[in-house]
Every structure is written in structure tokens, then in C-alpha cells.
């Protein structure tokens with residue numbers, strides 16, 4: 151039974167789902183890094199929010215870990231490259247807390263417009279300072295959204311309902327989508343110059359870090375009010391303090407900080423400054439949503455291999471997973487065969503599917519092909535990082551789905567291009583379960599790809615098979631299965647043998663010297 155650690159405070163709904171699905175779990179929120187490191191090796195899954203830091207050394211200690219599930223959106227607390235390198239799938243729940251976070255941004259916008267926290271504190275202190283707290287209306291004002299994805303779009307919708315004009319800077323927002331939502335797509339400088347209120351809704355990346363730098367803050371309208379419910383690090387906090395003090399910025403509300411938990415900050419106590427302790431996602435509704443989603447996703451993955459909302463591996467539905475699984479084995483074997491037989495650096499791989507395979511999700515099949523293909527040259531390649539590693543090495547990948555009728559009920563073909571040219575291997579599933587090679591370099595040859603094997607390409611000549619058998623016998627190598635194929639009488643022929651035990655180099659040299667031999671290779675599956 152797979153075992154999951156819930157390492158952050160989460161709605162009890164997550165535990166209830168693990169129990170219902172038959173997944174063992176422990177709930178241990180608030181562990182120190184060392185405590186987490188000491189126990190993480192016991193778990194197959196890890197369910198987190200933003201407090202647990204899934205760093206490279208935690209992942210190093212996580213010897214059984216298969217999946218990290220983030221009950222929420224941001225995954226900047228997870229070292230995704232390290233997780234990918236270890237074959238750990240990282241998932242989030244991209245929509246469960248979006249409405250709640252958008253509402254928090256709107257709430258903070260109103261809090262700034264009417265100075266609600268200060269007015270509350272003053273009133274409860276018995277001061278009744280009616281003349282001190284003069285606010286501004288939001289109606290008719292311009293809201294500038296930096297980032298118009300899930301949360302930004304919901305904020306836009308709410309702001310339009312409040313009769314605001316909404317402009318957005320988001321390089322990935324299409325003009326059509328902007329028109330659909332009823333907002334105006336602008337460049338950042340235009341937004342800074344026009345907005346009365348600015349709200350941020352981007353992840354923290356190299357392109358968004360310090361997007362509201364001192365220079366950009368100075369480009370804003372005097373009296374602007376700024377809300378950040380996305381990630382600390384999007385705004386230069388020191389410059390924000392300076393411009394609040396100078397009166398250029400009328401108000402700023404931060405739910406997120408560069409350093410969290412933010413027990414202290416130069417911004418604290420600054421007039422016009424409001425803060426909340428990363429509460430964007432903290433509503434009953436959002437926490438129930440994300441807890442249910444993350445527990446379902448982790449359970450699905452550990453129990454059936456279904457992949458939902460993963461950030462480092464293609465998705466695979468629970469319904470597809472059992473149908474795709476046998477192809478994963480076939481794909482990895484064909485990739486491994488093609489990789490071992492490739493001569494020179496691989497520059498391109500084409501994965502073709504025909505028959506029943508053409509109806510499936512091809513992405514995981516491609517990942518498995520590339521995993522097999524790279525296995526001889528990389529110890530760390532796995533289904534999660536294979537395509538990424540291939541791209542880093544400038545290996546082009548193409549996927550082709552054929553609707554045509556074939557000799558086989560289902561067929562997968564892998565074609566590898568090197569400086570020596572293109573070579574392809576193809577396989578099928580016997581009984582839709584068992585992987586079997588059916589074609590090698592365009593020659594029909596059927597074989598199971600298992601254990602230790604010997605590949606020989608030769609000219610089709612009488613007596614050749616006997617010489618191979620003798621050479622193996624003399625080297626005391628027992629032949630398990632023997633598969634033959636040829637391009638035509640007297641043409642190129644292929645021998646594929648499964649043998650007991652390893653094939654030593656001297657035997658390979660002997661075989662290479664046989665008359666008519668073009669290529670010899672010991673293969674491992």
C-alpha cells in the first residue's frame with residue numbers, strides 16, 4: 151500500500167480521501183528540515199502547501215518518493231529540476247484557490263481605497279477620527295493587472311463589475327482573450343502610467359522578479375495603490391517603502407513577502423501600508439477544494455499511474471493509464487534498442503503510432519521512448535526528465551499519428567537520425583499486453599526484447615548461421631532464442647539472439663571477423 155506524508159496544515163478532507171482510497175498516510179505539519187529529511191525516505195507521496203521546502207537535499211533523502219502534490223498553485227517551494235532528475239512527479243491544483251485569492255486582492259484594494267485597517271484601529275482605540283480617513287472610489291478608476299492568467303482574469307471580471315476600467319500587461323495574453331474578458335492589453339510602461347490601482351498576478355520567475363523595481367515604481371501615477379497577492383519578490387520592498395514615505399505611492403497591500411514568514415519588515419508601520427500573512431488562499435472553500443484535489447491526484451497517481459496537473463510530466467487520465475501502461479514498456483524497449491544500435495550522435499527522433507496506439511495519448515509513450523533511447527548515455531534519465539534532457543542536447547522530437555490500416559492491430563515505430571542516416575525499429579503488443587519487436591531497420595524480424603541479446607547484421611550467405619552458432623558454442627555462450635530476418639535473398643540479413651549471461655568482447659571480435667559480417671552489437675534490456 152503506498153504511503154503519503156502530509157507535511158503542511160491541510161483541510162481534513164485530504165486525510166479522508168487518502169483513507170477512502172486505501173492510501174496510508176501520516177500527518178506531520180510543521181516538521182523542521184532535518185526532521186523531514188529523517189523520515190521522507192519512508193514515503194511514496196508528499197502532500198504540501200507553501201511551508202514545506204522540497205529542496206534538492208530533501209529529494210536526495212526521498213528514496214521512495216514518486217510524487218509531490220502541492221495543495222495550491224505556486225510551486226516555488228519545490229526544486230522541480232531536482233525532482234525531475236530523480237523521476238519525482240510534481241503536481242499542483244491550479245484552480246482550487248483562484249477565486250479566493252482574487253477575492254483577497256479585491257478586498258485589499260478596497261482596504262487601501264478606504265484605509266480600513268487604520269480606520270478600524272483608530273475607531274477601536276476610541277478616537278472617532280471621521281475627518282482623518284478620506285478615501286477614494288474605485289468606480290471609474292483604472293486597474294492595471296500585471297499577469298492576466300487564472301487569478302488575474304477573475305480579478306478583472308470582479309473589477310469590471312465594480313465599473314473599473316481594466317488594463318493588463320501579460321506577454322502571453324492574446325488580444326482575442328483580452329477582448330473576451332473585456333480588458334485592454336497594454337505594455338508595462340503604459341500600465342504604470344495609467345493605473346490608479348495595480349494588482350500583481352504572475353508567478354515569480356526570472357522575467358517577473360522585481361517587475362515593480364524602483365525605476366518602474368517611479369513610472370507609476372502619483373497616488374497609485376498597489377496590491378500583491380501573488381509572490382514576494384515581484385516588488386522591490388525597499389523602494390516601495392521609500393515611495394510610500396515620499397507620498398508618491400498612496401497605499402500598498404502585501405499578502406506575500408520576499409522572506410516568509412515575514413516577522414519583521416521595514417514596511418511595517420509605514421502609513422498607507424497594509425499586510426496579511428500569505429492569506430490569499432485561506433478560505434474554507436479554497437482549502438477544501440485544494441485538499442480534495444491534491445489527495446485525489448496523489449491517490450490516482452500512486453494507485454493507477456494517472457497523471458493530473460503535473461508540471462514536469464505529460465498528463466494521463468485514470469481511464470487512459472491502464473491502456474497506455476503496456477505501451478510504456480514497449481516504447482522504452484524500442485527506445486533502448488534504437489539507442490544501443492544508433493551510430494554517432496542522435497539529432498532527431500520520430501515516434502509514430504498506428505492502429506490502436508493512434509487512439510492514445512502519445513506524450514507518455516514519447517517520454518518512454520526517449521527514456522530508453524537515452525538510457526545507454528545517462529544514468530539519471532527517467533520518464534519525467536527524458537524529453538527535457540533530449541531537448542537540452544538539441545535532439546529534435548517529432549510525434550506522428552497514422553490513421554491508416556496496418557498489418558498489426560497496434561504498432562509503434564521509432565526512427566532515429568544520426569550523421570550515419572535514419573534507422574527505425576517497430577514493435578507491437580501481443581494480446582495488447584506483451585511488447586514484441588516486429589521490424590528492425592525495415593526488415594521484418596520478430597523477437598521479445600529481454601535480458602542479454604546479440605545483434606548481427608550480415609550478408610545473407612549459406613553457412614553463416616552455423617558459423618555464428620559455433621563461435622557462441624566455443625565461447626560457452628548458450629543461445630536462448632534465435633530470430634532471423636532479411637531484406638531479400640542474398641541481401642542484408644539480421645540475426646537477433648537472446649543468450650544466457652553476458653557477451654564478452656573477445657566473442658564480439660570473433661563474430662566481427664566472420665565473412666560477410668557488417669555489424670555486431672551486444673544488447674541489454
Ligand SMILES: NC(=O)c1ccc[n+]([C@@H]2O[C@H](COP(=O)([O-])OP(=O)(O)OC[C@H]3O[C@@H](n4cnc5c(N)ncnc54)[C@H](O)[C@@H]3O)[C@@H](O)[C@H]2O)c1
Nearest residue numbers: 224297298299300301320322351352353357379380430431
Ligand atoms: N497569495 C496567495 O496565497 C496565492 C494564492 C494562489 C496563487 N498565488 C500566486 O498567484 C500567482 C498567479 O496565479 P495564477 O493561478 O493566476 O497563475 P496563472 O499561471 O494562471 O497566471 C499567471 C500569468 O502570469 C503571466 N506572466 C508570466 N510571466 C509574465 C511576465 N513576465 N509579465 C507579465 N505577466 C506574466 C502568465 O502569462 C499568466 O497569464 C502565482 O504566483 C501563484 O503562486 C498566490
Ligand SMILES: O=C(O)[C@H](O)COP(=O)(O)O
Nearest residue numbers: 199200201222223224431
Ligand atoms: O500559490 C498558492 O497556492 C498560494 O500561495 C497559497 O499558499 P498556501 O497554500 O501556503 O496558503
